[in-house]
Amino acid sequence: MANIWAIAKRELQSYFGTPIAYVFLAIFVALTGVFAFFIGAFFDRGEADLKPFFEYHPWLYLLLVPAISMRLWAEERSSGTIELLMTLPVSAFEAVIAKFLAGWAFLGIALILTFPMWITVNVLGTPDNGIIAASYVGSFLMAGAFLAIGACISSFTKNQVIAFVVASVVCFVFVMNGTEMVLGVFRGWMPEFVVSAISSLSFLTHFEDVSRGVIDIRDIVFYVSIICFWLFVNTVVVGMKKAD
Amino acid sequence: MTGLIVIDRLSKRFGNLVAVDEISLDVPKGEVLGFLGPNGAGKSTTMKMACGFLAPDHGSTQICGIDIAKNPRAAKRHLGYLPEGAPAYGEMTARAFLSFVAEVRGVGGSARRTAIDSAIERTGLQSVVDQSVETLSKGFKRRVGLAQAILHDPDVLILDEPTDGLDPNQKHEVRKLIKKMAPEKAIVVSTHILEEVDAVCTRAVIIDKGRIVADGTSRELKLKLPYHNAVSLRIATDDFEKTKAALEALKGVVKVEARRGKKTSHLRAMPNGGRSIATAVAQCLTNAAVHPDELFVEHGSLDDVFHQITTSETGKTTTGETTNG
Numbered sequence: 068m069a070n071i072w073a074i075a076k077r078e079l080q081s082y083f084g085t086p087i088a089y090v091f092l093a094i095f096v097a098l099t100g101v102f103a104f105f106i107g108a109f110f111d112r113g114e115a116d117l118k119p120f121f122e123y124h125p126w127l128y129l130l131l132v133p134a135i136s137m138r139l140w141a142e143e144r145s146s147g148t149i150e151l152l153m154t155l156p157v158s159a160f161e162a163v164i165a166k167f168l169a170g171w172a173f174l175g176i177a178l179i180l181t182f183p184m185w186i187t188v189n190v191l192g193t194p195d196n197g198i199i200a201a202s203y204v205g206s207f208l209m210a211g212a213f214l215a216i217g218a219c220i221s222s223f224t225k226n227q228v229i230a231f232v233v234a235s236v237v238c239f240v241f242v243m244n245g246t247e248m249v250l251g252v253f254r255g256w257m258p259e260f261v262v263s264a265i266s267s268l269s270f271l272t273h274f275e276d277v278s279r280g281v282i283d284i285r286d287i288v289f290y291v292s293i294i295c296f297w298l299f300v301n302t303v304v305v306g307m308k309k310a311d
Numbered sequence: 312m313t314g315l316i317v318i319d320r321l322s323k324r325f326g327n328l329v330a331v332d333e334i335s336l337d338v339p340k341g342e343v344l345g346f347l348g349p350n351g352a353g354k355s356t357t358m359k360m361a362c363g364f365l366a367p368d369h370g371s372t373q374i375c376g377i378d379i380a381k382n383p384r385a386a387k388r389h390l391g392y393l394p395e396g397a398p399a400y401g402e403m404t405a406r407a408f409l410s411f412v413a414e415v416r417g418v419g420g421s422a423r424r425t426a427i428d429s430a431i432e433r434t435g436l437q438s439v440v441d442q443s444v445e446t447l448s449k450g451f452k453r454r455v456g457l458a459q460a461i462l463h464d465p466d467v468l469i470l471d472e473p474t475d476g477l478d479p480n481q482k483h484e485v486r487k488l489i490k491k492m493a494p495e496k497a498i499v500v501s502t503h504i505l506e507e508v509d510a511v512c513t514r515a516v517i518i519d520k521g522r523i524v525a526d527g528t529s530r531e532l533k534l535k536l537p538y539h540n541a542v543s544l545r546i547a548t549d550d551f552e553k554t555k556a557a558l559e560a561l562k563g564v565v566k567v568e569a570r571r572g573k574k575t576s577h578l579r580a581m582p583n584g585g586r587s588i589a590t591a592v593a594q595c596l597t598n599a600a601v602h603p604d605e606l607f608v609e610h611g612s613l614d615d616v617f618h619q620i621t622t623s624e625t626g627k628t629t630t631g632e633t634t635n636g
Contacts, residue, residue: 155416
């Protein structure tokens with residue numbers, strides 16, 4: 068446990084050790100605002116809630132979370148520090164968890180910094196703050212799922228650009244899972260239950276409830292299982308493919 | 312007696328290439344083992360397996376009696392490892408980096424501060440501790456890596472090219488540090504700088520193409536050179552035939568190499584089994600009334616041993632270069 072804490076702390080500090088953190092936070096906060104106000108027509112709806120704000124989170128994460136996850140392992144590989152890290156008394160699993168937690172904490176900070184939205188809607192009307200809190204939790208969970216995918220993909224390569232692009236594509240598939248675009252590929256040659264299983268893996272479907280403020284235990288289980296699965300693969304990859 | 316590091320028949324293949332082929336080593340406390348070999352001989356791969364970073368195809372490593380594959384966490388506690396190129400997190404300051412390593416290694420509380428300060432002092436990092444690692448020179452980076460390896464005062468140190476990229480003074484400092492730590496630890500140092508073996512190592516192992524081709528003290532290895540203890544002399548060409556015949560008749564001399572020149576000639580008497588023949592040769596010259604212009608005993612250097620052993624296929628004709636000892 069102490070190891071996980073030490074690595075997570077170092078990892079989180081390293082985000083702030085470079086301008087990446089500040090650029091990311093500024094862009095994240097700005098974009099959430101842009102999406103909510105301009106594309107989501109926050110004012111025109113005349114309703115005191117943050118639905119237009121949360122609705123666009125999957126699309127934002129699609130672009131921004133891989134930017135956070137890409138360096139987690141790829142950078143260790145390219146600089147050779149993975150050799151240092153894995154010869155310390157640390158298991159691959161602990162390192163995977165620690166890095167994931169650091170990235171997740173960073174995304175949490177980004178989410179917290181969107182608090183002016185919450186204040187704004189409270190100033191303008193009387194929203195249901197319970198719904199908003201639930202949506203924040205849901206959004207944070209979804210960010211974790213994106214991050215787990217990105218971290219796992221980052222562990223395959225030493226090239227951060229590849230890690231970014233591939234993670235974005237895989238995340239995109241997970242977001243679009245419920246749509247005909249992805250399902251059409253499988254329909255016809257896969258049995259129907261597989262197709263419906265694939266469509267049930269959609270981030271979008273599971274986030275719809277969340278952005279309405281409904282936290283269903285199934286959605287939580289869904290995101291937690293996604294995180295566990297990708298972190299498991301991540302651990303296997305780090306354990307097997309330590310060198311090069 | 313078994314050593315603090317026991318490497319048993321480690322082997323590793325990368326595709327068709329056999330990188331490490333059944334290497335076994337046993338390093339007791341107090342020994343500094345020089346691990347030598349040409350680039351690509353499998354030095355780094357062996358070290359990576361020994362410290363548990365790479366899984367061997369077969370074979371095992373024990374650190375202080377603990378199998379590193381079966382119980383990696385316990386084994387790694389006894390191990391300090393400097394990876395090739397001394398990687399470190401560039402954006403951290405040297406002190407923060409060492410603090411991180413100490414924390415992961417479970418060195419806590421006031422012991423951490425003491426351990427970090429001691430490592431900084433021993434590696435001479437005082438002037439740069441608050442600079443980020445990426446801004447440091449190659450020599451300092453290497454020393455940060457070394458500080459990280461000795462931080463928790465491990466029983467076993469595995470150092471992959473600890474002096475690579477250092478200037479002569481820094482090399483000297485690092486060697487002094489290794490020597491100072493040697494009595495308490497088992498240390499493996501890989502290098503391709505052979506003077507280092509004479510400077511710090513109590514034993515040298517030469518590997519080539521993944522196999523151990525020589526193992527012994529620096530002196531023992533030099534004994535393997537055919538011209539170890541050979542006597543070379545330069546004489547006036549007028550005495551050439553006479554001297555050559557006298558030397559060839561000498562007991563203990565197996566062969567005389569001769570190069571006849573216009574005014575002066577060179578002769579080299581090769582001893583039987585590396586025994587010292589200097590006295591006998593001197594006596595023989597006196598008896599023959601030959602006055603050499605130059606006379607010296609050859610010892611050969613480790614470079615020659617290395618060269619001879621690692622180029623063995625073509626080696627027969629390439630052992631002629633000598634240096635006088």
